Amino acid sequence: xxxxxxxxxxxxxxxxxxxxxxxxxxxxxxxxxxxxxxxxxxxxxxxxxxxxxxxxxxxxxxxxxxxxxxxxxxxxxxxxxxxxxxxxxxxxxxxxxxxxxxxxxxxxxxxxxxxxxxxxxxxxxxxxxxxxxxxxxxxxxxxxxxxxxxxxxxxxxxxxxxxxxxxxxxxxxxxxxxxxxxxxxxxxxxxxxxxxxxxxxxxxxxxxxxxxxxxxxxxx
Amino acid sequence: xxxxxxxxxxxxxxxxxxxxxxxxxxxxxxxxxxxxxxxxxxxxxxxxxxxxxxxxxxxxxxxxxxxxxxxxxxxxxxxxxxxxxxxxxxxxxxxxxxxxxxxxxxxxxxxxxxxxxxxxxxxxxxxxxxxxxxxxxxxxxxxxxxxxxxxxxxxxxxxxxxxxxxxxxxxxxxxxxxxxxxxxxxxxxxxxxxxxxxxxxxxxxxxxxxxxxxxxxxxx
Numbered sequence: 001x002x003x004x005x006x007x008x009x010x011x012x013x014x015x016x017x018x019x020x021x022x023x024x025x026x027x028x029x030x031x032x033x034x035x036x037x038x039x040x041x042x043x044x045x046x047x048x049x050x051x052x053x054x055x056x057x058x059x060x061x062x063x064x065x066x067x068x069x070x071x072x073x074x075x076x077x078x079x080x081x082x083x084x085x086x087x088x089x090x091x092x093x094x095x096x097x098x099x100x101x102x103x104x105x106x107x108x109x110x111x112x113x114x115x116x117x118x119x120x121x122x123x124x125x126x127x128x129x130x131x132x133x134x135x136x137x138x139x140x141x142x143x144x145x146x147x148x149x150x151x152x153x154x155x156x157x158x159x160x161x162x163x164x165x166x167x168x169x170x171x172x173x174x175x176x177x178x179x180x181x182x183x184x185x186x187x188x189x190x191x192x193x194x195x196x197x198x199x200x201x202x203x204x205x206x207x208x209x210x211x212x213x214x215x216x217x218x219x220x
Numbered sequence: 221x222x223x224x225x226x227x228x229x230x231x232x233x234x235x236x237x238x239x240x241x242x243x244x245x246x247x248x249x250x251x252x253x254x255x256x257x258x259x260x261x262x263x264x265x266x267x268x269x270x271x272x273x274x275x276x277x278x279x280x281x282x283x284x285x286x287x288x289x290x291x292x293x294x295x296x297x298x299x300x301x302x303x304x305x306x307x308x309x310x311x312x313x314x315x316x317x318x319x320x321x322x323x324x325x326x327x328x329x330x331x332x333x334x335x336x337x338x339x340x341x342x343x344x345x346x347x348x349x350x351x352x353x354x355x356x357x358x359x360x361x362x363x364x365x366x367x368x369x370x371x372x373x374x375x376x377x378x379x380x381x382x383x384x385x386x387x388x389x390x391x392x393x394x395x396x397x398x399x400x401x402x403x404x405x406x407x408x409x410x411x412x413x414x415x416x417x418x419x420x421x422x423x424x425x426x427x428x429x430x431x432x433x434x435x436x437x438x439x440x
Contacts, residue, residue: 107405108401108404108405109335109404110404115329115331139434150433150434151433154415179418179419179422180415180418180419181329181418182328182418184328184329184330185327185411185414187329187331187407187411188329188408188411188414188415189415191407191411192408194408195374195400195401198399198400198401198405199399199401199432202399202401203398205434205435205436207434208433208434209432210431210432210433211430211432212429212431213371213428214371214425215419215423216425
């Protein structure tokens with residue numbers, strides 16, 4: 001934990017578009033953030049550009065220092081990154097934000113055979129890690145621009161407390177976090193990313209997102 | 221076509237919650253609707269309750285009379301219904317609204333091996349049928365209540381003209397139809413239904429839905 005009582009957040013792939021956008025948003029909200037990269041030097045350089053509250057380290061070091069670890073690497077590095085950090089994240093919350101896009105057809109849904117990237121993460125990390133899945137539908141450009149992002153974040157986990165902890169983290173980066181059920185349900189948000197890419201291209205908009213409607217209409 | 225130039229809509233499973241809700245909404249908007257059921261008598265009785273503009277028939281008859289056919293049967297009857305109507309829907313638009321829920325765990329995403337119900341429909345019906353996928357996330361209760369439904373309808377198809385024809389049909393039943401790409405992308409909307417069922421239970425709300433944000437923010 002940081003001195004301010006907030007969890008330290010480590011971001012694997014923290015030099016990428018999504019990772020650095022999340023780092024910026026959480027640093028702005030008072031979290032201590034360690035961005036990870038395959039190269040410690042590259043991470044340190046990117047961190048100094050992101051400003052106060054952000055440090056840089058090699059992925060394994062960043063995961064070791066963090067209380068909550070975010071996976072924001074390209075899907076091609078997903079499994080290898082998880083294997084690397086597995087020993088230092090036991091007992092921690094690991095938030096999988098990787099989207100199983102298969103280039104070049106990134107606007108076509110191509111979910112993995114396991115059902116979702118999130119379920120693959122749980123299998124690799126084992127039952128000692130609280131895997132949560134989130135941040136698939138938030139455009140990186142909007143995070144970098146600052147201000148409220150008009151996009152709900154669907155949050156999935158088989159562990160209710162871990163899911164709620166990540167829902168709390170969402171308020172710093174988006175309209176709100178909304179629980180979406182177990183890890184198996186992550187398929188919906190992972191698939192939606194390709195749909196939103198298609199919508200951005202077809203409707204020529206900057207950053208389509210989603211909002212959950214009807215949450216304020218309680219059952220009679 | 222009806223005398224008013226609007227396509228005749230045939231709804232397989234038109235006596236069910238979703239099917240009858242769609243029938244009501246389209247009849248209200250001036251479309252001629254034929255609801256289908258396994259039993260012609262049951263369909264006729266349900267149609268007379270739905271009021272003016274709605275007729276009832278056995279599924280095969282309803283599909284024969286219709287210009288656009290909606291599949292609103294439970295997933296357990298999905299394949300058999302498509303096999304039955306296959307000969308009479310060649311050249312037509314068939315809109316798959318069936319959600320691949322696997323009872324009893326309907327709040328857990330369990331997509332079919334083929335990827336989506338919609339892709340299964342295209343395989344069964346063959347290339348001569350324009351398969352579109354839509355209406356997975358609109359609560360039946362809201363359709364029956366009347367008035368605008370605060371839920372966007374994601375519309376998928378490999379045929380652009382068919383997709384646009386169904387987007388036009390959406391305005392009578394929901395906030396709006398939004399194109400979501402090819403039939404493979406239907407997995408996103410089909411999976412979202414289980415997520416929305418989970419949200420309704422957990423947040424104790426009446427009818428969670430989705431809205432696509434950012435469509436009005438054009439690229440610079």
